[in-house]
Amino acid sequence: MSARRSLTATVSLAAEAAGVYLRHAFVEPLRSTPSLPRAMHYLSTHRCNARCVMCGIWKEGDTAEEDLSPAELARILADPLFSRMEYVGISGGEPFLREDLILLLEAFLEHCPRLKRLSLTTNGLIPARMEAGLAELADLANAAGVLFDVSVSVHGVGATLERIYGVPRAFDKMERGVRLLEDLRNQGRLTFSFNCVLLADNLESVRDLTRWAGERGIPVSFVIGEQRDRFRTDGLETAFVSPEHREELLAFLRSVADDPAQGAPSAVKYRELADVLEGRGTRRLSCYYAMGGLLLGHDGTLYYCSHSRAIGNCRDNAPRAIYYQPDNLMYRRRELQHRKCPACPPYTRTRWEIEKDLPRMLAAAVLRRLRPGRSSSDS
Numbered sequence: 001m002s003a004r005r006s007l008t009a010t011v012s013l014a015a016e017a018a019g020v021y022l023r024h025a026f027v028e029p030l031r032s033t034p035s036l037p038r039a040m041h042y043l044s045t046h047r048c049n050a051r052c053v054m055c056g057i058w059k060e061g062d063t064a065e066e067d068l069s070p071a072e073l074a075r076i077l078a079d080p081l082f083s084r085m086e087y088v089g090i091s092g093g094e095p096f097l098r099e100d101l102i103l104l105l106e107a108f109l110e111h112c113p114r115l116k117r118l119s120l121t122t123n124g125l126i127p128a129r130m131e132a133g134l135a136e137l138a139d140l141a142n143a144a145g146v147l148f149d150v151s152v153s154v155h156g157v158g159a160t161l162e163r164i165y166g167v168p169r170a171f172d173k174m175e176r177g178v179r180l181l182e183d184l185r186n187q188g189r190l191t192f193s194f195n196c197v198l199l200a201d202n203l204e205s206v207r208d209l210t211r212w213a214g215e216r217g218i219p220v221s222f223v224i225g226e227q228r229d230r231f232r233t234d235g236l237e238t239a240f241v242s243p244e245h246r247e248e249l250l251a252f253l254r255s256v257a258d259d260p261a262q263g264a265p266s267a268v269k270y271r272e273l274a275d276v277l278e279g280r281g282t283r284r285l286s287c288y289y290a291m292g293g294l295l296l297g298h299d300g301t302l303y304y305c306s307h308s309r310a311i312g313n314c315r316d317n318a319p320r321a322i323y324y325q326p327d328n329l330m331y332r333r334r335e336l337q338h339r340k341c342p343a344c345p346p347y348t349r350t351r352w353e354i355e356k357d358l359p360r361m362l363a364a365a366v367l368r369r370l371r372p373g374r375s376s377s378d379s
Helices: 003-030 070-077 101-111 127-143 159-165 170-186 206-215 243-257 264-278 288-292 319-323 326-343 351-356 358-370
Strands: 039-043 087-091 117-122 147-153 191-198 220-224 293-296 301-303 310-313
Touching: 003 351, 003 358, 039 288, 070 101, 087 101, 101 127, 117 127, 127 147, 127 170, 147 170, 159 170, 170 191, 191 206, 206 220, 206 243, 220 243, 220 264, 243 264, 264 358, 288 293, 288 326, 288 351, 301 319, 310 319, 310 326, 351 358
Parallel strands: 039 087, 039 293, 087 117, 117 147, 147 191, 191 220
Antiparallel strands: 293 301, 301 310
16 A cells, blocks of 8 residues: 555544534534444344353253244345445354355345445354355455454353353354454454453453453454343342352453553553453443444344343344333433443444543553553552
8 A cells, every 4th residue: 555545544534533422522523313323233032042140041952943034134224224334243142053044145235335344253162164155255345345243252261161051061162263364364364353251250360361362363342241131030049140259350340451462442442441340330331222222133133232121122023113112212312322331341442432432542542652561550
């Protein structure tokens, strides 16, 4: 790329980031109703081949008949509510249990003309399915000019992962899928990373995962295991980090935040996450759901976010009508934004969120460059 083209691209990105910041800092707060959403999370199925200690949806059995068909998904996405969608995340259950996964992807590419990034989350336990279809999924997205990203749920190495997943040879199966992802990444066909849920069973050994991933150049994103109705967590309380391990959890989060290998956005995220858990303040970082996002369930149920109640079903009513229904908007404003958002742990740092927090991100980047060894108390 020539110097002029590189400068033009940099200026364009800077202008886009500034536009996002100005819009969401000054324009959106004045609107009586939210703009059309730009980001969504789609739960493609409740079927799962893992038996995770912190999730009980696999106990539902075979719920395939509840899943949206590709034709139903396409009909839903044709609604004007999705016309400005730019970021889509697909998860489950386990997406690779769907034999029509390629058709689901095609539905998004056809009906979301502004799509920029599509992310797929998998447990990596079906390497044969991944080898059969992952390259095709990546190439289809790339042909449409959409960045394809894969997030593999890895909650430990060796026996730790096997215990958490409840699946024999879980680590070996996952590693086989990771080798495929590394090959596709090296070919420039996708990006990928790990996501790790911090639990009672892996808190002491999670640094082993950090080292193992670091040796392979794979980023790891950490979240804290939470009990949620959607994951059928009743009776699974012992899987989650208990109060007596709170200090150990906080120490780990702050050590990750102070790791020089972390970029400024991730460092700020983990530092604020620790502060929120410690009761040192409410959440200040942005959330793409609050900025204009939604969650679509495997059966067509619509939610404003992962902590939202169900606000309607797209099989029964038009998605846009559900999203903008006055009672639902009142619930979004009063219950979610004013009550739940301030205490909601910050887990993601998407480009959109970073642009909204632009001044803080720039300040954090400068501080890390000037004082890379500062302690967490400095921020």
